[in-house]
Amino acid sequence: MQRVALVGAGGMGATHAASYGKIQNAKLVAVMDIRPDAAADLAAHYNAKSFSDAQKMFDEVEFDIIDICTPTPWHIDYVKIGAAAGKHVCCEKPFGRTLEQCREAIEACEKAGVTLFIAHVLRWFPEFKKAKELIDFGAIGSPAVVRTTRGGGFPHGWNNWFANFEWSGGAVLDLVIHDFDWLLWTFGPAERVFAKGLYNSGIPEKDYALITIRFRSGVIAHVEATFATPGGFKVSLEVAGDKGVINFDNTDAAPLVIGKWQTESSGPGVPVPSSPMSVSPYYLELQHFVDCIEEGRKPAVTPQEAMDAVALALAAIESIKTGAPVRL
DSSP: OEEEEEEOOSHHHHHHHHHHTTOTTEEEEEEEOSSHHHHHHHHHTTTOEEESOHHHHHHHOOOSEEEEOSOGGGHHHHHHHHHHTTOEEEEESSSOSSHHHHHHHHHHHHHHTOOEEEEOGGGGSHHHHHHHHHHHHTTTSSEEEEEEEEEOSOOOOGGGGGGOHHHHOHHHHHTTHHHHHHHHHHHOOEEEEEEEEOTTSOOTTOOEEEEEEEETTSOEEEEEEESOOOSSOEEEEEEEETTEEEEEETTSSSOEEEEEOOBTTTBOOOOOOBOOOSSOHHHHHHHHHHHHHHHTOOOSSOHHHHHHHHHHHHHHHHHHHHSSOEEO
């Protein structure tokens, strides 16, 4: 049984807490937030202790895992505190606001001999997991072009921290880091990125970016990030290969469809729908992490992979700033 202390009682913290509430070999024992009421409210749902001071939580509660769901700039602080205390670490994406923060976190956990897991949950979304399996299997032949879209309205959190670009990194770092991780996982290292965006436009509570990525494999991806679209959250994926196309749109009734070019030997090409799973991807990723701790296995998402996704996001931001392509 892994005892978990959660840092951050906002929306993502509540999502993680709900997942731990369903995991048989984990128990949420503490919730810490600098807002005492938020910590107390969330902790009460799980019969856990609440704290507004991290050191007090470490002094008063025995636990095995620290789960960090704070705004991005404070990830590094709690990773280092947790590692120094010998706790295994689960940290929400993005890994850090800077590459230096990522490197410090990796070094701290390696030195302490604890496991560091960055929660890139998209790998556990059934549509994206299935899409990668189809691509790896060769269902669409050799992939060439990818298009992804992610976003909706502008998010609001503690202290409106999403609107502070120096904290959040905007839609590029905070939002489509999901897509960057999936793309790197699926197609390998990126070679070059070019991006345009609104982050420095002065338009309040709006952000939008278009990012083009060339991978060493030759695949080209077009990634759309939006914190400027009303009408609900939208996610889409299209992967085109020389034998067919994979499409996913979360607004469709049958969201994942593969269409294959008809050949003489393959017979008629027909769409094959795949229904989403009923189990929360957040539950699946955290169950995976807990099982890895108990079984002495390395988690599926490595710290280096998570840092690579941050590097890609920061390169896209640099391209928006300079108006020029950036090599990785």
